Amino acid sequence: MALPALQALLASRHEVVGVLTRPDAPVGRGRQVKASPVGEVARDAGIPVLTPVRLSDPGVDEQLRAWAPDACPVVAYGALVPQSLLDLPAHGWINLHFSLLPAWRGAAPVQAAVRAGDPITGVSIFRIDAGLDTGPVFAQRRVEIADRETSGELLTRLAELGAEVLVDTLDALAAGSATAVAQSADGVSLAPRLTVADARVDWHSSATTIDRLIRAMTPTPGAWTTVDGPGDPAQRRLLVAPLDAQGTGVLPPGVVEVRDGGVWVGTGTTVVRLGDVRPAGRRLMPAADWLRGLRGSHGSHGSHGLHGQPDGDSSTHPVRLD
Numbered sequence: 001m002a003l004p005a006l007q008a009l010l011a012s013r014h015e016v017v018g019v020l021t022r023p024d025a026p027v028g029r030g031r032q033v034k035a036s037p038v039g040e041v042a043r044d045a046g047i048p049v050l051t052p053v054r055l056s057d058p059g060v061d062e063q064l065r066a067w068a069p070d071a072c073p074v075v076a077y078g079a080l081v082p083q084s085l086l087d088l089p090a091h092g093w094i095n096l097h098f099s100l101l102p103a104w105r106g107a108a109p110v111q112a113a114v115r116a117g118d119p120i121t122g123v124s125i126f127r128i129d130a131g132l133d134t135g136p137v138f139a140q141r142r143v144e145i146a147d148r149e150t151s152g153e154l155l156t157r158l159a160e161l162g163a164e165v166l167v168d169t170l171d172a173l174a175a176g177s178a179t180a181v182a183q184s185a186d187g188v189s190l191a192p193r194l195t196v197a198d199a200r201v202d203w204h205s206s207a208t209t210i211d212r213l214i215r216a217m218t219p220t221p222g223a224w225t226t227v228d229g230p231g232d233p234a235q236r237r238l239l240v241a242p243l244d245a246q247g248t249g250v251l252p253p254g255v256v257e258v259r260d261g262g263v264w265v266g267t268g269t270t271v272v273r274l275g276d277v278r279p280a281g282r283r284l285m286p287a288a289d290w291l292r293g294l295r296g297s298h299g300s301h302g303s304h305g306l307h308g309q310p311d312g313d314s315s316t317h318p319v320r321l322d
Contacts, residue, residue, distance in 0.1 A: 001159045002075035008163035018067045023051040091173045093128040096162045102183045104191040105133035111151045112191035115216035123162040125169045136180035138169045150218040201225045203254035206269040207246045228320035239278035247271045254320040263287035
């Protein structure tokens, strides 16, 4: 999400004297150590890159002073900035945040907005202070959240928009025309860092709540549930992609029904139709393929209690998603 901002800065009239990013880390199945996308682009552009674990690490203060930046733009860095470093650049550390502050302060503002069903969100450019996203705001831009938008899709839009607003703000700072306004004490909400537990689907919730949760957790950390039955819960975990639809009719929460060519699940209100799912250790697949494989592996009266007519138009299974 920081890459569009770096690319916009490199294309602007401002000089990028250095880049701070996360340390190189193993990625993919081969666990090959790679730089962050921001680090790769910076190095390709001949920009010095610093990758401390913490900004309080030895040498960070010295290097930043050597770079002597007028401002330090920040996008999704996620590390505490010591006050000694906050005071270093003349214009401060200028943060691009993906919400309309003071709404959704914290590490996961986009997921929080989608999960809450907010119709509007946006980007804010503010000066970092000692608080959690509490600094004075230079600029904001609003966008509408589409009905079926996931957090990943929304974040992509906001990252592109935010890059433009960030460069505009730096232009204004350089021209001496930027004004930062203190945030309101009203309308404060928090969006703390997400955990895997936050992404678990509660099928007793309303269909609307479940739909929002799944879209909020897509692509990361990924909404999930488990298939009721014996064995290791980790092996019964099922990643759930955004729902295909909400329907009519009622099923007990978590109970699965196959009808009209779809896989439907009961919630606390109406039924919902599953789209793609990913069983533990397997690829993403249509829900119908997953259920067909589950029936084949356990038989019509296996440990999951599957039953019904395999080739029929409709069947209700005592498979529960917990």
